[in-house]
Amino acid sequence: MTKGDLEAVRAKDAAHYLHPFTDFKALEAAGSRIIVRGEGVYIFDAEGNRILDGMSGLWNVALGYGRRELADAAYRQMMTLPFYNSFFQTSNIPAARLAAELASIAPPQMSRVFFANSGSEGNDTIVRAVRRYWELLGQPQRDVIIGRHNGYHGSTMAGASLGGMAGMHAQGGLPIPNIVHIEQPYFYELGGDLTEDEFGIKAAGWLEEKILAVGVDRVAAFIGEPVQGAGGVIIPPRTYWPEIQRICDAYGVLLISDEVICGFGRLGTWFGCQHFGVRPDFITFAKAVTSGYFPLGGVIVSDRVSEVLIESGGEFNHGYTNSGHPVGCAIALENLRIMKDEKILENVSNVLGPHLAARFHALADHPLVGVTETLGMVAGLVLMSEKQKKLAFDPTLEVGMICRRHCFEQGVVMRAVGDRMIIAPPLVMTTREIDDMIGVIRRCLDLTLQELTAMGAF
Numbered sequence: 036m037t038k039g040d041l042e043a044v045r046a047k048d049a050a051h052y053l054h055p056f057t058d059f060k061a062l063e064a065a066g067s068r069i070i071v072r073g074e075g076v077y078i079f080d081a082e083g084n085r086i087l088d089g090m091s092g093l094w095n096v097a098l099g100y101g102r103r104e105l106a107d108a109a110y111r112q113m114m115t116l117p118f119y120n121s122f123f124q125t126s127n128i129p130a131a132r133l134a135a136e137l138a139s140i141a142p143p144q145m146s147r148v149f150f151a152n153s154g155s156e157g158n159d160t161i162v163r164a165v166r167r168y169w170e171l172l173g174q175p176q177r178d179v180i181i182g183r184h185n186g187y188h189g190s191t192m193a194g195a196s197l198g199g200m201a202g203m204h205a206q207g208g209l210p211i212p213n214i215v216h217i218e219q220p221y222f223y224e225l226g227g228d229l230t231e232d233e234f235g236i237k238a239a240g241w242l243e244e245k246i247l248a249v250g251v252d253r254v255a256a257f258i259g260e261p262v263q264g265a266g267g268v269i270i271p272p273r274t275y276w277p278e279i280q281r282i283c284d285a286y287g288v289l290l291i292s293d294e295v296i297c298g299f300g301r302l303g304t305w306f307g308c309q310h311f312g313v314r315p316d317f318i319t320f321a322k323a324v325t326s327g328y329f330p331l332g333g334v335i336v337s338d339r340v341s342e343v344l345i346e347s348g349g350e351f352n353h354g355y356t357n358s359g360h361p362v363g364c365a366i367a368l369e370n371l372r373i374m375k376d377e378k379i380l381e382n383v384s385n386v387l388g389p390h391l392a393a394r395f396h397a398l399a400d401h402p403l404v405g406v407t408e409t410l411g412m413v414a415g416l417v418l419m420s421e422k423q424k425k426l427a428f429d430p431t432l433e434v435g436m437i438c439r440r441h442c443f444e445q446g447v448v449m450r451a452v453g454d455r456m457i458i459a460p461p462l463v464m465t466t467r468e469i470d471d472m473i474g475v476i477r478r479c480l481d482l483t484l485q486e487l488t489a490m491g492a493f
């Protein structure tokens with residue numbers, strides 16, 4: 036691409052493209068970095084810079100870029116049947132096969148799938164299905180869903196309401212009625228003098244307190260991500276999820292595991308709930324189901340819920356034009372085949388996850404790093420002004436953004452969530468590439484430290 040072509044694209048981008056989750060004015064001033072190509076675990080920008088994608092796109096490009104098998108699967112399906120809907124008692128071959136495949140890798144109590152196009156739409160579907168379930172059981176007042184502060188469940192009206200992002204709730208009159216939140220299980224910030232195990236029980240107890248405060252007969256469901264992703268890779272203590280399960284069972288509350296990030300091998304299991312040993316009623320999935328090669332999402336539903344929806348008869352008045360899109364489903368089938376054939380999950384569990392953990396935890400000796408946490412192929416660290424005293428930086432310094440800028444400039448994508456720096460690399464990374472990535476991250480921590488020292492902020 037010539038410099039002139041690039042400037043023309045940048046100008047179009049600035050003049051016409053409203054980017055998601057973006058300060059439009061700030062972007063207009065700065066201009067976009069245009070990404071033109073991907074190969075393996077690398078992306079390339081229009082200026083020819085090669086950047087190691089430590090975030091797998093947006094947590095989704097699990098198998099990396101340039102997988103011909105996925106492109107071929109799309110091409111074959113497009114030439115055979117590019118689209119047909121699943122309304123009006125019709126179906127298509129990839130959708131039926133993918134539903135069965137997802138049921139086969141999901142926990143045993145779950146055997147049915149509803150397709151959507153994204154994680155947000157999956158969660159919207161769940162809100163409607165949960166409320167219909169309780170209506171059909173003669174308990175229509177049971178319509179309150181409990182989520183968590185700093186949880187992320189998407190950006191549609193229901194998705195953003197289930198999530199606990201204060202900045203999102205501040206715009207557009209959210210949350211919608213009958214969605215309430217409890218505190219997140221963030222040990223480093225909220226653990227106090229407790230052990231991790233003790234804190235996990237305490238944090239789960241906040242759910243019980245909320246159920247009792249709202250009224251047992253009002254609470255329909257609880258939703259959480261096994262590991263909070265967009266909130267900054269918050270990994271709960273191992274005692275947390277089993278206690279959440281106990282509480283949901285005790286009060287008959289449906290359990291929703293939002294696996295949009297944790298699904299498909301990210302934690303070394305098909306779904307994060309399998310790692311933590313929970314038995315959800317709903318799993319939200321999206322992103323890595325196609326490794327990001329096509330927008331596809333949906334919901335895996337437990338038999339106890341789907342049997343009520345089916346047995347009652349009557350239409351579930353909900354669906355999307357592209358529910359069960361044959362091209363997306365064909366790509367997902369091929370993606371899952373590759374994950375099995377290449378033993379991606381085993382590799383994450385036995386090789387890549389432990390390797391990433393060892394290398395990432397070594398960053399904890401850096402003067403800026405307060406704590407490091409990893410699980411499978413996600414990792415997070417927090418930048419602290421005085422790590423011994425757990426003293427955070429002044430938020431107006433936007434220290435995370437300084438570090439993120441250095442990472443981009445040095446050739447690694449690392450995301451900043453406030454002052455938490457997080458990664459979720461492709462599941463096909465080699466141990467050598469992990470070493471390279473950690474080397475660059477350390478260099479960027481040094482550069483951030485230098486910049487803060489020069490500003491007099493450290």
Ligand SMILES: Cc1ncc(COP(=O)(O)O)c(C=O)c1O
Binds near residue numbers: 153187189265319
């Ligand atoms: C846990 C979780 N749920 C839901 C979503 C929303 O998915 P989408 O952006 O595909 O609507 C996301 C997106 O990052 C997510 O991380």
